[in-house]
Amino acid sequence: MQRISSWTDLVAAFGLFRYGTAAGGVPPTPVKAEWLNMVQEELANFILAYLPELDADDNTQLLKAIQAFGALYPLKATTLAGYGILDAYTKPETDWLLSQKAFSAITLAGYGIGDAYTKVAVDALLAAKQELIDNLAVTKQNKNTAAFGDTASWTLDSATGAMDQFGVFYMGAGPDIQAINFPVAFPTACRSVVLTNYEDWGIPENNIVRVLHWDRYSVSILNSGGNTTTAYSWIAKGN
Incomplete structure (x- = not known):
């Protein structure tokens, strides 16, 4: 994609089209066939990427192509498959693979790990800490x-x-x-x-x-x- 300034110097700042003024002797920006062909092919190539062929009697083909493009990419996928990711294990697959290791253990104790807290232990510690914080919030003395x-x-x-x-x-x-x-x-x-x-x-x-x-x-x-x-x-x- 290029601006019209790639084919003519008769443009406004930043390569924009301009009106001409007869009184000031400033010619308008000419519409170049090269630029029109480029715009045409950009649009046609996008449509043909999602539709089988161009149709002169259908003025909604660009809209249909955009809709087809959007359908391939959900707004918010929640799975690997939703994003088309094929080179990663899902959670069930990972859990199954881990369960086949170390005598099918799926817990810290099953692996003989004694220097780590389980989820239950961590949750209990966090709950106790939150209770202390809540009690302090009730009994604390605000500054005068x-x-x-x-x-x-x-x-x-x-x-x-x-x-x-x-x-x-x-x-x-x-x-x-x-x-x-x-x-x-x-x-x-x-x-x-x-x-x-x-x-x-x-x-x-x-x-x-x-x-x-x-x-x-x-x-x-x-x-x-x-x-x-x-x-x-x-x-x-x-x-």
């Missing part, structure tokens, strides 16, 4: 995890699932509602939130701050009075 930041941090007890999240926020002066987003969403629920006021010494602020509500992701804080911006620390507990 945590992350610490300048304004918010969290710790997680992997054994119990208890999670503490804590940090600092600044509540603006006057009536205000502020949401604090937890660093990590509680897997199940937030159970409680506690606030502590960082009030400046000797400067009463008269802020009235309380927790409105919380969910797994955040807590909303209300300042219903006061006239200064105040820092608060918060602790949220949950699991």
Whole structure:
């Protein structure tokens, strides 16, 4: 098989056919008899490899030849015969040949082999090892995890699932509602939130701050009075 570029230089890059342009003076790629004959014979030879003869009245011969080719090679054979392999013994043949050796023995003991495990022994050892692994998986203690930041941090007890999240926020002066987003969403629920006021010494602020509500992701804080911006620390507990 060859590209048209084997018979003419009037081609596009990589030996492809091209259109000509009269304005640009670029001639098109000529259709050479040599190239057409090559394509014809390539197709004809493939068809004749699987069909007895060419038939001008049958435009499905290439399809039939491809189907005949595919029928000779199953998608997935499961036997030596399925792949047409003739120079190998099957399992039954091999077992029979081995059974004729050493007094027809087909076991390790039959050959007097004492330094190897049988299949039954290996399976038992593997089962015992798997049981140990399964028991460890049930009783093992996962590592506790945590992350610490300048304004918010969290710790997680992997054994119990208890999670503490804590940090600092600044509540603006006057009536205000502020949401604090937890660093990590509680897997199940937030159970409680506690606030502590960082009030400046000797400067009463008269802020009235309380927790409105919380969910797994955040807590909303209300300042219903006061006239200064105040820092608060918060602790949220949950699991």
